[in-house]
Amino acid sequence: MKHLRILRKITITTGFNKFTASFVSYLLIASGILYFxxxxxxxxxxxxxxxxxxxxxxxxxxIVATTVLGRIVCVTLTLYGLIFFGCLSGVIVNYYSELNRKR
Structure with missing residues:
Protein backbone atom coordinates (compact mmCIF):
# COMPACT_ATOMS: atom_id res chain seq x y z
CA MET A 1 0.00 0.00 0.00
CA LYS A 2 2.89 2.35 0.77
CA HIS A 3 4.30 1.86 -2.73
CA LEU A 4 0.97 2.79 -4.30
CA ARG A 5 0.85 5.98 -2.25
CA ILE A 6 4.35 6.88 -3.39
CA LEU A 7 3.42 6.17 -7.02
CA ARG A 8 0.28 8.29 -6.65
CA LYS A 9 2.32 11.15 -5.20
CA ILE A 10 4.78 10.94 -8.07
CA THR A 11 2.06 10.98 -10.74
CA ILE A 12 0.27 13.92 -9.14
CA THR A 13 3.49 15.89 -8.58
CA THR A 14 4.64 15.41 -12.17
CA GLY A 15 1.20 15.86 -13.74
CA PHE A 16 1.33 12.31 -15.13
CA ASN A 17 -2.03 11.53 -13.52
CA LYS A 18 -3.87 13.04 -16.51
CA PHE A 19 -2.02 10.77 -18.90
CA THR A 20 -2.75 7.83 -16.60
CA ALA A 21 -6.46 8.70 -16.59
CA SER A 22 -6.50 8.94 -20.38
CA PHE A 23 -4.73 5.58 -20.71
CA VAL A 24 -7.14 3.84 -18.33
CA SER A 25 -10.11 5.46 -20.08
CA TYR A 26 -8.91 4.31 -23.48
CA LEU A 27 -8.25 0.83 -22.10
CA LEU A 28 -11.86 0.61 -20.87
CA ILE A 29 -13.29 2.02 -24.11
CA ALA A 30 -11.15 -0.27 -26.25
CA SER A 31 -12.30 -3.22 -24.14
CA GLY A 32 -15.90 -2.34 -24.92
CA ILE A 33 -15.20 -2.05 -28.63
CA LEU A 34 -13.33 -5.34 -28.67
CA TYR A 35 -16.14 -7.03 -26.77
CA PHE A 36 -18.62 -6.12 -29.50
CA ILE A 63 -7.04 -14.59 -27.82
CA VAL A 64 -6.31 -13.10 -31.25
CA ALA A 65 -8.00 -10.17 -32.96
CA THR A 66 -9.60 -11.35 -36.20
CA THR A 67 -11.71 -8.42 -37.38
CA VAL A 68 -10.29 -5.33 -39.07
CA LEU A 69 -11.66 -2.98 -36.40
CA GLY A 70 -10.36 -5.27 -33.66
CA ARG A 71 -6.89 -5.24 -35.19
CA ILE A 72 -6.91 -1.45 -35.51
CA VAL A 73 -7.91 -1.12 -31.84
CA CYS A 74 -5.15 -3.57 -30.87
CA VAL A 75 -2.52 -1.61 -32.80
CA THR A 76 -3.54 1.64 -31.12
CA LEU A 77 -3.61 -0.09 -27.74
CA THR A 78 -0.11 -1.42 -28.29
CA LEU A 79 1.25 1.97 -29.34
CA TYR A 80 -0.51 3.73 -26.47
CA GLY A 81 0.76 1.11 -24.02
CA LEU A 82 4.35 1.42 -25.24
CA ILE A 83 4.22 5.20 -24.90
CA PHE A 84 2.47 5.05 -21.52
CA PHE A 85 4.75 2.52 -19.83
CA GLY A 86 7.86 4.12 -21.33
CA CYS A 87 6.82 7.53 -20.02
CA LEU A 88 5.83 6.07 -16.64
CA SER A 89 9.28 4.59 -16.10
CA GLY A 90 10.86 7.87 -17.23
CA VAL A 91 8.71 9.91 -14.85
CA ILE A 92 9.58 7.67 -11.90
CA VAL A 93 13.32 7.73 -12.65
CA ASN A 94 13.25 11.50 -13.16
CA TYR A 95 11.37 12.02 -9.88
CA TYR A 96 13.92 10.07 -7.87
CA SER A 97 16.83 11.70 -9.71
CA GLU A 98 15.47 15.12 -8.77
CA LEU A 99 15.06 14.02 -5.14
CA ASN A 100 18.67 12.81 -5.03
CA ARG A 101 19.91 15.99 -6.69
CA LYS A 102 18.13 18.18 -4.12
CA ARG A 103 19.80 16.29 -1.26
Whole structure:
Protein backbone atom coordinates (compact mmCIF):
# COMPACT_ATOMS: atom_id res chain seq x y z
CA MET A 1 0.00 0.00 0.00
CA LYS A 2 2.89 2.35 0.77
CA HIS A 3 4.30 1.86 -2.73
CA LEU A 4 0.97 2.79 -4.30
CA ARG A 5 0.85 5.98 -2.25
CA ILE A 6 4.35 6.88 -3.39
CA LEU A 7 3.42 6.17 -7.02
CA ARG A 8 0.28 8.29 -6.65
CA LYS A 9 2.32 11.15 -5.20
CA ILE A 10 4.78 10.94 -8.07
CA THR A 11 2.06 10.98 -10.74
CA ILE A 12 0.27 13.92 -9.14
CA THR A 13 3.49 15.89 -8.58
CA THR A 14 4.64 15.41 -12.17
CA GLY A 15 1.20 15.86 -13.74
CA PHE A 16 1.33 12.31 -15.13
CA ASN A 17 -2.03 11.53 -13.52
CA LYS A 18 -3.87 13.04 -16.51
CA PHE A 19 -2.02 10.77 -18.90
CA THR A 20 -2.75 7.83 -16.60
CA ALA A 21 -6.46 8.70 -16.59
CA SER A 22 -6.50 8.94 -20.38
CA PHE A 23 -4.73 5.58 -20.71
CA VAL A 24 -7.14 3.84 -18.33
CA SER A 25 -10.11 5.46 -20.08
CA TYR A 26 -8.91 4.31 -23.48
CA LEU A 27 -8.25 0.83 -22.10
CA LEU A 28 -11.86 0.61 -20.87
CA ILE A 29 -13.29 2.02 -24.11
CA ALA A 30 -11.15 -0.27 -26.25
CA SER A 31 -12.30 -3.22 -24.14
CA GLY A 32 -15.90 -2.34 -24.92
CA ILE A 33 -15.20 -2.05 -28.63
CA LEU A 34 -13.33 -5.34 -28.67
CA TYR A 35 -16.14 -7.03 -26.77
CA PHE A 36 -18.62 -6.12 -29.50
CA UNK A 37 -16.45 -6.78 -32.57
CA UNK A 38 -14.39 -9.83 -31.65
CA UNK A 39 -16.21 -13.18 -31.76
CA UNK A 40 -13.74 -14.89 -29.36
CA UNK A 41 -14.55 -12.53 -26.51
CA UNK A 42 -17.57 -13.77 -24.56
CA UNK A 43 -17.55 -11.28 -21.67
CA UNK A 44 -16.38 -7.77 -20.90
CA UNK A 45 -13.89 -9.28 -18.45
CA UNK A 46 -12.32 -11.29 -21.26
CA UNK A 47 -12.08 -8.19 -23.43
CA UNK A 48 -10.55 -6.19 -20.57
CA UNK A 49 -8.00 -8.97 -20.07
CA UNK A 50 -7.19 -9.00 -23.78
CA UNK A 51 -6.90 -5.19 -23.93
CA UNK A 52 -4.56 -5.07 -20.93
CA UNK A 53 -2.37 -7.89 -22.25
CA UNK A 54 -2.22 -6.13 -25.61
CA UNK A 55 -1.39 -2.73 -24.07
CA UNK A 56 1.42 -4.22 -22.01
CA UNK A 57 2.69 -6.08 -25.12
CA UNK A 58 2.73 -9.39 -23.25
CA UNK A 59 0.53 -11.09 -25.84
CA UNK A 60 -0.07 -14.58 -24.49
CA UNK A 61 -1.78 -15.61 -27.74
CA UNK A 62 -4.82 -17.14 -26.04
CA ILE A 63 -7.04 -14.59 -27.82
CA VAL A 64 -6.31 -13.10 -31.25
CA ALA A 65 -8.00 -10.17 -32.96
CA THR A 66 -9.60 -11.35 -36.20
CA THR A 67 -11.71 -8.42 -37.38
CA VAL A 68 -10.29 -5.33 -39.07
CA LEU A 69 -11.66 -2.98 -36.40
CA GLY A 70 -10.36 -5.27 -33.66
CA ARG A 71 -6.89 -5.24 -35.19
CA ILE A 72 -6.91 -1.45 -35.51
CA VAL A 73 -7.91 -1.12 -31.84
CA CYS A 74 -5.15 -3.57 -30.87
CA VAL A 75 -2.52 -1.61 -32.80
CA THR A 76 -3.54 1.64 -31.12
CA LEU A 77 -3.61 -0.09 -27.74
CA THR A 78 -0.11 -1.42 -28.29
CA LEU A 79 1.25 1.97 -29.34
CA TYR A 80 -0.51 3.73 -26.47
CA GLY A 81 0.76 1.11 -24.02
CA LEU A 82 4.35 1.42 -25.24
CA ILE A 83 4.22 5.20 -24.90
CA PHE A 84 2.47 5.05 -21.52
CA PHE A 85 4.75 2.52 -19.83
CA GLY A 86 7.86 4.12 -21.33
CA CYS A 87 6.82 7.53 -20.02
CA LEU A 88 5.83 6.07 -16.64
CA SER A 89 9.28 4.59 -16.10
CA GLY A 90 10.86 7.87 -17.23
CA VAL A 91 8.71 9.91 -14.85
CA ILE A 92 9.58 7.67 -11.90
CA VAL A 93 13.32 7.73 -12.65
CA ASN A 94 13.25 11.50 -13.16
CA TYR A 95 11.37 12.02 -9.88
CA TYR A 96 13.92 10.07 -7.87
CA SER A 97 16.83 11.70 -9.71
CA GLU A 98 15.47 15.12 -8.77
CA LEU A 99 15.06 14.02 -5.14
CA ASN A 100 18.67 12.81 -5.03
CA ARG A 101 19.91 15.99 -6.69
CA LYS A 102 18.13 18.18 -4.12
CA ARG A 103 19.80 16.29 -1.26
Missing amino acids: VEPQLHSYGDSLWFAFITATTVGYGD
